[in-house]
Amino acid sequence: MFEVLTPLAPDPILGLSVAYNEDSHPQKIDLGVGVYKDEQGNTPILKAVAKAQQKLLASEKSKTYISPQGHQGYIDGMLTLLLSNKSKALLSNRVAAVQAPGGCGALRILAELIARANKEARVWVSDPTWANHIPLIGSAGLAIETYPYFDKDTASINFDAMISTLRQCKKGDVVLLHGCCHNPTGADLTNAQWDEVLQVAKEREFLPFLDVAYLGFGDGLDEDAYGIRLLTDNLPEVLIAASCSKNFGLYRERVGLAAIVTRDTASSRIVQGQIQSVARGIYSMPPSYGGALVDMILNDEQLKHEWVTEVDEMRERMKSLRAMLVDQLAANGADRDFSFVNKQKGMFSFLCITPEQVREIRANHSVYFVESSRVNIAGINQSNVEALAKALVAVVK
Numbered sequence: 456m457f458e459v460l461t462p463l464a465p466d467p468i469l470g471l472s473v474a475y476n477e478d479s480h481p482q483k484i485d486l487g488v489g490v491y492k493d494e495q496g497n498t499p500i501l502k503a504v505a506k507a508q509q510k511l512l513a514s515e516k517s518k519t520y521i522s523p524q525g526h527q528g529y530i531d532g533m534l535t536l537l538l539s540n541k542s543k544a545l546l547s548n549r550v551a552a553v554q555a556p557g558g559c560g561a562l563r564i565l566a567e568l569i570a571r572a573n574k575e576a577r578v579w580v581s582d583p584t585w586a587n588h589i590p591l592i593g594s595a596g597l598a599i600e601t602y603p604y605f606d607k608d609t610a611s612i613n614f615d616a617m618i619s620t621l622r623q624c625k626k627g628d629v630v631l632l633h634g635c636c637h638n639p640t641g642a643d644l645t646n647a648q649w650d651e652v653l654q655v656a657k658e659r660e661f662l663p664f665l666d667v668a669y670l671g672f673g674d675g676l677d678e679d680a681y682g683i684r685l686l687t688d689n690l691p692e693v694l695i696a697a698s699c700s701k702n703f704g705l706y707r708e709r710v711g712l713a714a715i716v717t718r719d720t721a722s723s724r725i726v727q728g729q730i731q732s733v734a735r736g737i738y739s740m741p742p743s744y745g746g747a748l749v750d751m752i753l754n755d756e757q758l759k760h761e762w763v764t765e766v767d768e769m770r771e772r773m774k775s776l777r778a779m780l781v782d783q784l785a786a787n788g789a790d791r792d793f794s795f796v797n798k799q800k801g802m803f804s805f806l807c808i809t810p811e812q813v814r815e816i817r818a819n820h821s822v823y824f825v826e827s828s829r830v831n832i833a834g835i836n837q838s839n840v841e842a843l844a845k846a847l848v849a850v851v852k
């Protein structure tokens with residue numbers, strides 16, 4: 456049967472990791488895969504998570520299935536974190552939600568839900584967007600279109616082009632927006648730009664689909680939720696796929712949330728049943744462990760406080776790495792002004808150099824990142840920043 460299958464091209468990011476591991480250069484630098492790293496280059500278990508693990512070990516009495524929607528304490532904690540306890544949608548019982556296996560699981564089941572409601576729906580994604588959006592949404596059979604987003608020449612969002620494309624959306628179209636910390640560019644909408652997106656969503660009656668994978672990594676947990684709260688407070692329907700991989704450091708535990716703001720309580724009950732049935736057709740029940748940990752953290756004042764402090768530390772560290780890189784580039788005589796890196800948010804930045812320059816920096820300086828010029832800011836540290844800046848200056852000149 457499988458003789459008809461042909462080999463696939465290797466995944467560019469995973470291929471990069473292999474090449475990095477095989478490189479014997481003593482000062483090689485890995486800015487590829489999107490995981491947070493500390494100053495020593497490790498991705499540690501957060502202290503709040505380690506404490507929750509101890510509590511869970513002591514209290515968990517069974518490994519029987521959890522309920523199909525997941526841990527209710529997890530769902531409620533996450534919804535409050537994302538939408539706030541003043542959320543109109545939450546207060547009027549208009550939100551359906553399930554714990555999903557990672558942000559990817561959430562994206563996939565929401566795509567399937569859209570397809571159940573309207574097979575013809577088009578999903579608009581930013582140009583560029585996170586590469587995995589295409590298979591996750593496309594696998595549900597939905598057509599994908601792109602709206603202009605980032606302009607490499609100006610190293611900023613081309614908001615006029617974005618809005619004029621969104622103005623062409625039809626009722627029933629779905630528009631995927633990164634809630635914060637845009638992957639891959641690091642370029643986020645300002646609050647005023649979110650306000651404009653809301654106006655266009657109202658005019659054109661498109662359905663916003665928010666992907667929230669880096670809450671807290673931009674300006675703060677509440678600050679980063681501006682767009683999410685604005686849209687969910689002011690529109691009848693919104694989709695949200697959230698991930699706890701980065702801000703809780705729970706990558707391998709696969710913890711995400713698929714949430715749907717609906718028109719009224721009756722539709723929310725129907726959507727809740729539908730989304731559970733979608734999940735049942737793919738993986739049946741969500742994994743328990745990671746959701747149980749987040750439930751414990753978000754619903755315990757002390758643990759939550761510790762977790763918020765750790766998110767603040769990760770964010771502030773990444774901000775200071777941006778500043779260090781920009782300073783080092785200037786100090787080493789960069790021809791170009793890289794100060795746009797300081798304005799970008801979250802874990803990623805587009806350095807706006809060419810694919811040829813990316814290949815050159817890899818071949819000649821053992822610095823690894825993808826050809827789009829996306830770098831993982833958390834891969835920078837005090838001991839590699841100068842070498843990185845010098846390598847960049849050498850290839851950009």
Ligand code: PMP
Binds near residue numbers: 556557668699709
């Ligand atoms: N959305 C975006 C934009 C992401 O970058 C990621 C993680 N790389 C995800 C969703 C999903 O992550 P996960 O499935 O690991 O939670």
